[in-house]
Amino acid sequence: MYHLYKYAVIFVFSIVLGFAFNVFLLPHEVLTGGVTGLAMVFGLLTPLNSGIWLVILNIPILIIGWMKLGKEFIWNSIFSVLVTSLSMQYIPIVKITDDALLSAVFGGVIAGISVGFIIRFYGSTGGFDVIGLVLTLKRDIPLGGLIFGLNSIVVFVSGFIFSWDLALYTMASIYITGILIDRVHTRHIKLSLMVITTRGEEVKNELIKNLIRGITVIDGQGAYSNTNSKVLYTVITRYELAIVKSLITSTDPKAFVSISETVEVIGNFRR
Template sequence: MKHRLRNLIVLFVASIGLAFAFNFFLLPHEVLSGGVTGLAMIFGLLTPFNSGVWLVIFNIPVLIIGWMKLGKEFIANSIFSVAVTSVAMLYIPLIQVTEDALLSSVFGGVITGAAIGVIIRFYGSTGGFDVIGLVLTLKRDLPLGALVFSLNSLVVFASGFFFTWELALYTLASIYITGIVVDRIHTRHIKLSLMVVTDKDQELRSELIGNLIRGITVMDAHGAYSNQERKVLYTVISRYELALVKSIISEVDSRAFVSVTETVEVMGNFRRS
């Protein structure tokens, strides 16, 4: 429970930071973020409704699909993050920190990337194209980065069509910087081997399978010192899932022995979410 509360606090702060980046740096210059958030910004600039309202509307069908295909904890955190960002954008005023659109693109991209990186690292997302990309990678062996970039290119094109191509280039620069910062923070591509020695294998298995889209191998073990029979759970997870896994293990069996090692390569039926 304590870990869950900590994660929600981190997600809340990062989501507020994301809203500040939008309303202080990007939106005042009509520089957009990537993905569904960028589309929400376009509609917010072209209609009387705030971008935060459009962010919720566009994310509803995406998150419903994600709820059916991805882990429930991930989608619950994503809904929380989208809701906090949307409400914050309604109350944070649009303030032009600098008149230089390029500076706003750079700093807005850095802050946005840092906020999104933290959100993903604590097992959430900002909805939109992140969720779409994750669902698509479950069906086909396609690189997530290339998928998200392709989807983001639609936002850049829309920005140039509705506004100016100069602003579209600023948007492209901001999206690129955001991507670099996100990769620096959450290192999604790193895979980890997880081994758990526990007395509560049934309960732990149920919780892990219910929250992760991973297979788990169960092995019998015999403690040399305790002379007791135990179970060993083995699986491979991605780096950003580690925070959730540690929280689950701590709540189910705080006395479990856990070993986490970085994995060089994974072959076979591994879902790249």
């Protein structure tokens, strides 16, 4: 059920991303960042549609992602890239406003929300999303800010090919996209998770089976009820919170769960 929900979310937001490109950004030649931006450049300069270039340019990067981020991530990413590419084929490029700045702002907002949800459900739109996620495995850097830095090259490309006014609109668009990605995708935020449950073994096994996390198990007793229970403690990323809550509530609906934001983690924490 979760996998069906995940693919439904990726499918919907991939179409919304294609809508943002064709309705807000491409009509004013305002680009998005990274490989997607380069695909838009090639789409504007060649007879091939930007969606086709998006697939071609993503092939080597998805191979890197396969090696570093795993098969599930790459299949989700391929699914997202293909849906975005197809949506860009069928959604007409129309200009709904003559104001390029408005298009840059709203296109950046819609693109940022879409990319954020796609990444949150363990996918990507390819390109610098993959490179950024590989780099965040080594350091806890906000993904949106990292992608903004990597994507800045597109600003200079668009400046030389088109005009510097459009380059500045592009900078505004990818900056807004980066901010929205960090609002939606919060993997760099660490959470302390404490679970008090009478089904300690089942909850522990479910968490270990679905998360690569160390878990500390402590014997506990209710002060009021005198009921023996288990206290499970671990640290997760905000990115994993949705699946953790689903696992716990399905295994023990009566479990007491405390979740708090962690300032810093020192030691062997798998990013």
